[in-house]
Amino acid sequence: MSDAALIPARLTPTPVRTIAAKDIRDALRDRFILIVTAFLGLAALVALVTGAIALRSDVATYEAAKATLLALGKSADAIKAPEFYPLRLLRGAIEQIEIIGAAIAILIGYRSAASERGRQTLALMLTRPMRRWQFVAGKALAGIGLLAGGLALVLGGLTLVLHFMSGIGLGADDLLRIAVVWGVAVAYTACFFLVSFILSLHMKQPSHALLVAFAVWLTLVLIAPQIGDTLDPDNQVAGGVFKQLNIAKPDQVEIMKGFATFETVRGGIEQASVTKHFERFTFAVLGIKATYAGMPLGPILTEMRGNLIWIFLTALGLIAIALALPLNPDRLAKA
Amino acid sequence: MQAAPSPGWLIARQSASFVLRERTVALLSGMFVVLVLISAWLGWSATSTVNRIYLDAAAFLQKSGQPVPSNPVLDISPLSLLRNMSVYVALIGALSAIVIGNRLVGLDRKAGVLPLIGIRPLGRNAYAAGKIAALAGLILALGAVAGAVAVATFLVLPAITLTGLQWTQLAGFMAVTTLYMAIFGLIGLAAGAGARSETVGLLLPVTLWLTLTFILPQLTANLNPTAAINPISALAIPPDTSFFHWAAVVLGPVSLADAYKFASAGLLDYLPQGIASPSFIPPVMTLILATAVAAAFAWRALTRLSMTEGEYNV
Numbered sequence: 001m002s003d004a005a006l007i008p009a010r011l012t013p014t015p016v017r018t019i020a021a022k023d024i025r026d027a028l029r030d031r032f033i034l035i036v037t038a039f040l041g042l043a044a045l046v047a048l049v050t051g052a053i054a055l056r057s058d059v060a061t062y063e064a065a066k067a068t069l070l071a072l073g074k075s076a077d078a079i080k081a082p083e084f085y086p087l088r089l090l091r092g093a094i095e096q097i098e099i100i101g102a103a104i105a106i107l108i109g110y111r112s113a114a115s116e117r118g119r120q121t122l123a124l125m126l127t128r129p130m131r132r133w134q135f136v137a138g139k140a141l142a143g144i145g146l147l148a149g150g151l152a153l154v155l156g157g158l159t160l161v162l163h164f165m166s167g168i169g170l171g172a173d174d175l176l177r178i179a180v181v182w183g184v185a186v187a188y189t190a191c192f193f194l195v196s197f198i199l200s201l202h203m204k205q206p207s208h209a210l211l212v213a214f215a216v217w218l219t220l221v222l223i224a225p226q227i228g229d230t231l232d233p234d235n236q237v238a239g240g241v242f243k244q245l246n247i248a249k250p251d252q253v254e255i256m257k258g259f260a261t262f263e264t265v266r267g268g269i270e271q272a273s274v275t276k277h278f279e280r281f282t283f284a285v286l287g288i289k290a291t292y293a294g295m296p297l298g299p300i301l302t303e304m305r306g307n308l309i310w311i312f313l314t315a316l317g318l319i320a321i322a323l324a325l326p327l328n329p330d331r332l333a334k335a
Numbered sequence: 336m337q338a339a340p341s342p343g344w345l346i347a348r349q350s351a352s353f354v355l356r357e358r359t360v361a362l363l364s365g366m367f368v369v370l371v372l373i374s375a376w377l378g379w380s381a382t383s384t385v386n387r388i389y390l391d392a393a394a395f396l397q398k399s400g401q402p403v404p405s406n407p408v409l410d411i412s413p414l415s416l417l418r419n420m421s422v423y424v425a426l427i428g429a430l431s432a433i434v435i436g437n438r439l440v441g442l443d444r445k446a447g448v449l450p451l452i453g454i455r456p457l458g459r460n461a462y463a464a465g466k467i468a469a470l471a472g473l474i475l476a477l478g479a480v481a482g483a484v485a486v487a488t489f490l491v492l493p494a495i496t497l498t499g500l501q502w503t504q505l506a507g508f509m510a511v512t513t514l515y516m517a518i519f520g521l522i523g524l525a526a527g528a529g530a531r532s533e534t535v536g537l538l539l540p541v542t543l544w545l546t547l548t549f550i551l552p553q554l555t556a557n558l559n560p561t562a563a564i565n566p567i568s569a570l571a572i573p574p575d576t577s578f579f580h581w582a583a584v585v586l587g588p589v590s591l592a593d594a595y596k597f598a599s600a601g602l603l604d605y606l607p608q609g610i611a612s613p614s615f616i617p618p619v620m621t622l623i624l625a626t627a628v629a630a631a632f633a634w635r636a637l638t639r640l641s642m643t644e645g646e647y648n649v
Contacts, residue, residue: 043549211363225561242392244407246401258391
């Protein structure tokens with residue numbers, strides 16, 4: 001009886017699975033993935049803790065002001081109590097995933113493609129009985145799997161900290177929202193992994209590919225949202241232009257109707273970036289954006305499905321490109 | 336008879352011309368120049384939009400019989416048109432400088448020419464001085480391009496006239512900008528010379544840049560990463576708690592992105608009243624000290640570079 005017959009069908013190693021398992025083992029062995037995950041975890045934890053400390057300061061200020069008003073025999077209704085939604089404390093952490101998570105995905109993509117080139121093992125691997133797309137699919141599966149694992153660790157750790165730090169604990173609905181954010185974060189970071197992976201696999205010099213991937217990251221993650229944010233008239237004057245002019249919200253909307261074209265261009269620049277879609281989706285799901293705070297998850301997902309489609313279509317499009325581009329082992333020898 | 340050029344000068348000239356041939360350096364430097372141009376346009380566009388909003392709002396307030404406040408644009412110095420440049424310098428300028436620094440020594444290591452240079456009649460000090468001089472020349476060139484765009488913006492835009500003091504402030508901003516890029520260039524040089532592998536030599540300074548730009552401002556002023564890249568939102572007052580007070584005391588002096596941000600806001604006249612740098616060391620002094628420390632690291636790494644080994648070890 002052959003060995004293959006002894007292995008149940010579901011465990012039969014396929015080339016894709018073998019390549020993926022090998023890549024994951026390699027990545028865990030050299031501790032690179034653990035180091036970058038720890039870095040992202042640290043950045044996210046710093047964001048969570050500083051946000052919580054700032055909120056505690058706001059609460060203390062409110063309590064002191066309220067006590068003063070009550071001591072003076074006045075009503076405490078004159079001052080607005082700080083709102084507390086525990087998931088809102090994840091804002092900084094989400095922004096760190098948005099920026100540093102995407103940068104880490106680029107590094108994982110680069111290493112995934114460059115490792116075989118550096119060790120001159122690519123040509124050897126391609127002599128094995130497998131199709132070239134299976135090699136690429138295995139590598140991509142491993143990279144996205146590592147990202148998913150790293151993000152699960154980071155978000156899981158943050159959830160635990162938030163549960164014990166918030167004082168009121170997290171419910172099933174909160175955990176579901178964090179799980180949804182995790183899934184979208186995996187798809188979002190996968191986009192950057194795939195950009196870097198494709199470039200590093202096909203450009204002559206892998207180190208040049210890494211720098212080009214960083215240029216893409218700069219443009220999509222930092223520059224496009226920054227331009228959109230900077231062009232927001234309310235961000236031009238400290239405290240906001242309308243606040244300085246003492247103009248109420250309904251009147252602001254009326255005035256801004258005359259700037260529809262400007263706002264369309266501004267919105268277009270922001271929306272050209274997958275990062276902005278990720279931010280809008282996660283901020284809505286977690287209630288970070290005030291209009292979505294306390295809203296059930298279902299209607300939020302319906303309203304945000306455009307952002308969700310954008311993120312997943314970007315990732316799927318990049319997967320298609322990665323699988324479709326022909327591999328040239330001669331060109332991909334160590335540069 | 337003309338005197339032969341010094342070894343340091345030869346190294347500097349050869350390294351700079353070698354790096355300029357690199358397509359990635361050209362790509363990032365090109366991006367930096369384009370973004371500097373965009374920053375000038377953004378400043379003009381955003382300010383003129385606020386002015387138009389004010390005119391519409393003033394008409395609206397007048398019609399509804401409410402008092403009309405003063406135009407916030409009139410309170411803004413013309414220099415603040417360039418406020419976005421400080422963000423792009425902190426992002427792409429710093430990253431370009433890291434890559435230039437890294438490539439200056441990385442190309443020699445990768446090409447395996449160090450043993451060849453080592454047998455020439457020049458000391459390690461001349462090699463180190465040549466590399467640092469090449470970096471200084473390239474960073475100065477980037478700074479000069481940014482400066483030329485800034486000057487051209489103020490000369491071309493109508494109805495904007497700078498006073499003598501404002502021109503001096505602009506020169507100061509360009510000097511601080513060049514200094515900030517030089518710090519990251521020197522860190523890139525040090526990491527490129529000291530790291531065992533090419534990738535680590537690039538990743539170490541990039542990690543440091545990420546930490547300085549996105550993590551330290553959160554600790555010193557509770558500033559979220561996306562706020563840190565908006566020139567106005569980045570100038571927030573830290574929460575009044577003992578944690579942020581001590582974080583500013585301990586981390587303020589090393590929070591270089593904060594120092595550059597506050598130095599730029601001060602020089603370009605967009606620092607809101609009552610807001611100051613979280614550090615007890617003045618921002619410009621922080622940047623000067625950081626340049627000296629980064630230069631010392633670069634010098635140490637370059638003078639300890641093994642001239643007997645050709646390539647990277649791994």
